[in-house]
Amino acid sequence: MSQSSSAPCLPIDLASCLESLDVGLEIWNNHDQLVWYNKGDNCLRSASFFPEDVGKSFVTLQALDRRGGQLAGGSMDSVYGQDPVAATRPNHKEPALQELSGGRWVKNFETLTPDGYLVVVRVNVTELVRQGRQLEARNRQLDLLSNTDSMTGIANRRRFDEALIAEWQRASRNGNELSLLMVDIDHFKKYNDHYGHLAGDACLRRVAQVLLQCTRRAGDLAARFGGEEFVMLLPAADVSRALEVAEKCMVDMQLMGLPHAASPTSPTLTVSIGVACLDDPARFSPVALINAADAALYRAKAAGRARYALATQADWEIAADMPRTIGSGSPLLSP
The missing domain is CATH 3.30.70.270 (Reverse transcriptase/Diguanylate cyclase domain)
Structure with missing residues (x-):
């Protein structure tokens, strides 16, 4: 995925490996600017990034109001939890679970590196959510049967x-x-x-x-x-x-x-x-x-x-x- 000339460059081999992952991955620097993202990331978001977005801040990208004003699957609060500045934004105590269009579900993980970079990983958990809901429904049915004459x-x-x-x-x-x-x-x-x-x-x-x-x-x-x-x-x-x-x-x-x-x-x-x-x-x-x-x-x-x-x-x-x-x-x- 392309990067701006002012942003740190990932080694070509590393970038190629990260691009091939079946999870979404994006990196933000300590100024809350988008540094890198892979193709899988766009598949697990309700609004896609474009090559020209690299180097822009989170706040700026949100202000672009693309896809009906939504970025990264929803509002800042629903995606990152609190403040829009990555360097001061704490990690989630619990990863955020999001529902996307088409009945898809994504779980987001984020972590701050020692130098203040924010790494966001998105995992498609649609099948896990589907199986979990089926299990919950079966458990409810079993509970009903066990308490019904x-x-x-x-x-x-x-x-x-x-x-x-x-x-x-x-x-x-x-x-x-x-x-x-x-x-x-x-x-x-x-x-x-x-x-x-x-x-x-x-x-x-x-x-x-x-x-x-x-x-x-x-x-x-x-x-x-x-x-x-x-x-x-x-x-x-x-x-x-x-x-x-x-x-x-x-x-x-x-x-x-x-x-x-x-x-x-x-x-x-x-x-x-x-x-x-x-x-x-x-x-x-x-x-x-x-x-x-x-x-x-x-x-x-x-x-x-x-x-x-x-x-x-x-x-x-x-x-x-x-x-x-x-x-x-x-x-x-x-x-």
Whole structure:
């Protein structure tokens, strides 16, 4: 590549070697004047250098406003980071990654020599960026699949467990309430036996969508807990809002009107819900919240199903391995 007579000349053999590199290379002297560039450099910039540009300063070349006012792939800030004077401009702590036209990506490296020369190297990383984006997309898909229930399409138990811990910790720090609804489909085994397991799968998906529609606030989570049981996690929700959500679930299930001819409770599919609310998360663990909602759920089922029940003090004190009982201690009704 041609050089001005006033600029230091590169040895012919060295210049030939640098010209053959498949990277972009440009050199600026300590007065911020362009000394040399190779052909590969122009291929990795949005604005090309010309032989007559050698010897001109960075500021001058930018003022030429070629290619719509862009030089070296963008503004000075996007290319070099700070001051336009090379001798006082610090190296990048992280090399700049630039997107060029045609979906090309270039990574720029720069370094200052002891005598103040700035050496800029541009590397085509288009393929690396493409592969990186594909990997990120696959990882996002895997993360989604690992946190999604394959049957219903809503969050799975793993996602719920993670969210419960995170929301319990946040509520403990901020002093907020935290509510949990445990939802169970009434007489689901009878539904499966009467309509078949494929219809049972469809039933699970229909119920999941109803619950999903009832968790509309940011942070709310509807998840499949296991089998025909679902959970609804409501961050920053007090007792009043938790009961409102439970009531809405009941109403929406009734509006769905899915026939259940084998149910002794209702001609259409119903659910029972246990509601537990933590107004002071520091007093109880996440496990205690689940146990309380679970105990309230079984009280709702024992009271006739197709209803919701709010956890009482006794529900909060029940041990995780204690059989769910009501009244005089008789076992709760089977699902």
